[in-house]
Amino acid sequence: MPGSPRASAGLPAVDNERIARVFEEIADLLELEVANPFRIRAYRNAARSVRGAESSLAALVLAGEPLPKLPGIGEDLAEKIQVISRTGTCPLLERLHGEVPAGQTELLHLPSIGPKRVRLLHQELGIDSLQDLQAALGNGRLARLHGFGPRLLTQLATALKARSASERRHLQPDARAQAEPLLRFVRGLEGVTDAQVAGSLRRRRDTIGDLDIVLCAEDASRVMATVLDYPPISEVMASGETRSSVRLDSGLQVDFRIVGRQSFGAALQYFTGSKAHGIALRRRARERGCKLNEYGLFRGDERLAGETEEGVYRALGLPWIVPELREDSGEIDAAERGALPHLVELRDLRGDLHCHTRDSDGSNSLRDMALAAQRLGWEYLAITDHSQHLNIAHGMDAERLARQLDEIDRVNEELDGLTLLKGCEVDILADGSLDLPDSLLERLDIVVGAVHGYFRLSAAQHTRRILRAMDSPWFTVLAHPTGRLLLERDAFAVDMRAVIRHARQRGCFLELNAQPQRLDLDEHYCRLAKEEGVLVSIASDAHRVFDFALLDYGVGQARRGWLERGDVLNTRSLAQLRSLLQRSR
Known part of the structure; x- marks a missing residue:
């Protein structure tokens, strides 16, 4: 496809440290399972060998070059290195994640808490999560456990407090809701000629840790004093003439940075990030005998660029790179080759393939x-209420769904320019069967299969379950494929590479659910779907007419995943869509 990145650019960036951490995590999880000590030691030795490698193993794999001979790395571990290089993980790790309670895995990340102590906590105190540990620390039970002396207890208390602070993240709508009035306030201040949101919100990350606001003003100290008068500020954490950090009533941290006009573009680029993207740009500047920082691009004392972001990139020999791509995951190489993707936009969508009515x-x-879809100028809307298994959502049995299909026929006769498609969000049961009989599924234009329960199955079980569901001749789209709920529930264990490849073989599709607490697929799996040629449906999962606006969040996630208009199922016309839906059967 024109403008597509190379295949190797479409996957998460993986370095030797990442490969080594995967091997160490496997060793830790195997030790939790009291596996063969020689096997555990083999993975720990492999991690050391990978860290000692002189070349980037992932770069060799992606270039099709043979791996060097490393101590303790035989055929099996070499194969795992190849898989990790391409995906950032491996099936064994995903299987172990499905077998070991997630809370125990989190405990391993604390200082001085290895597998032996995690097992001890579980066996003696029934501790299987950070919350359990916090409670035992607070009520004194932990202090009575052998091997947990005052020094270790202090380390754990500090680590738990720091972890709690780092986990204060916000969904995009919450962050936007606080950023927009703040921007209006600072843009209205005397002396401010421009102000923009930077950081992870500008890059449209799925969750936001804090807000970064870059302001353009010449009298920085006077402007900063008025910025700090913003009424929702509950705490000024640090303040200076050009930079300050505050906390809002909501708990969200905001970092302000004020620069002059000649540096505004450089500062906006610098504080937008990501950190890895910025490091790569600064390295590129050094290779050209220049220095890049938040004030501009310099060669000696000469300022080469800084007023605009476009000018900074141009001076580095690159076109401007949209914020969503700035993760050092192939975008700089693509920009240099003139191969940046033409990313999908909200206006490209011709309809929505997942919504609910009060019938569920x-x-x-x-x-x-x-009527709401018609006002948006769409060509089609799929009605996909829940099937009977999801009782909590008033799921529809065969009789109620049949009545709804008749109603869709009646409403279609009245509509002008919009076609309602007959669909259903059908539960994928634990064994991979679908929740409705074939005799009814064959009457539908679209079957949106979804996992809504049995999340604790192993990766292998989840994968078999989904592949079997896809094998139904009526299956069309896999909804919210990993089941995650941001800030609430992690994705369930599943081999998404196998799922995506099976979707390609079957001719079915994957959903990018635009609900802000889902944004599922994540950007890495979007890129993998793109490379495998599997079309993605950006779907609102709307439960009310106002929810169609959530598609903007889905488009943002799709852009982070390098998706172009041609990679998205619902950019097709109705005729093209019908042809694709029919071909999937």
Whole structure:
């Protein structure tokens, strides 16, 4: 596809340290399972060998070059290095994640807590999570456990406090809701000629840790004093003439940076990040005998660029790179080759393939949803209420769904320019069967298969479950493929590479669910789907008419995943879509 990155650029960046950490994590999890000590030692030795390698193993793998001979790395571990280089993980690690309680895995990340102590905590005190550990620390039970002396208890208390602070993340809508009035406030201040959000919100990360605001003003000290008068500020954590950090009433931290006009573009680029992207740009500047920082691009005392971001990139021999791609995951190489993707935009969508009405757990009628879609100028909207297994969502049995299909026929006769597609969000049961009989599924235009339960299955079980569901001749789209709920529930264990490849073989599709607490697929799996030629449906999963606006979040995630218009299922016309849906059967 024109403008597509090379295959190797479409996957998460993996270095030797990442490969070594995967091997160490496997060793830790195997030790938790009391596996063969020689096997555990083999993975620990492999981690040391990988760290000692002189060349980037992932770079060799992606270039098709043979791996060097490393101590303790035989055929099996070499194969795992190849898989990790391409995916950032490996099936064994995913299987172990499915077998070991997630809370125990989190405990391993604390200082001085190895597998032996995690087992001891579980056996003696029944501690299987950070919350359990915090409670035992608070009530004194931990202090009575052999081997947990005052020094270790202090380390754990400090680590738990720091972890809690780092986990104060926010969903995009919450961060936006606080950024927008703040921007209006600072843009209205005397002396401020420009102000922009930078950081992870500008890059459209799925969750936001803090806000970064870059302001353009010449009298920085006077402007900063008025910035700090913003009423929702509950705490000024640090303040200076050109930079300050505050905490809002909501708990969200905001970092302000004020620069002059000649440095505004450089500062915006610098504080937008990501850190890895910035490091790569600064390295590129050094290779050209220059220095890049938040004030501009310099050769000696001469300022080469800084007023605009475009000028900074141009002076480095690159076109401007959109913020969503700035993760040092191939974008600089693609920019240098003139191969940056033409990313999908909200206006490219011709319809939505996942929404609910009050026939299941939605708030509006089928007709209301149709009219809202019609006002948006869409060509089609799939009605996909829940199937019967999801009782909590008032799922529909065969009789109720049949009645809804008749209603869709009636409403379609009245609509002008919009076609309602007959669909259902059908539960994928634990054994991989679908929740409705084939005799009803064959009447549908689209079957959106979804996992809504049995999340604790192993990676192998989840993978078999989903592949079997895909093998149904009526299966069309896999909804929210990893089941994650941001800040609430991790993705379930599943081999997404196998799922994506099976989707390609079957001719079915994957959903990028635009609900801000899902944004599922993540950007890495979006890129993998793109490379495998599997189209992605950006879907609102709307439960009310206003939810169609959530598609903007889905488009942002798709852009982070390098998706172009041609990679997205619902950029097709109705005729093209019908052809694709029919071909998947």
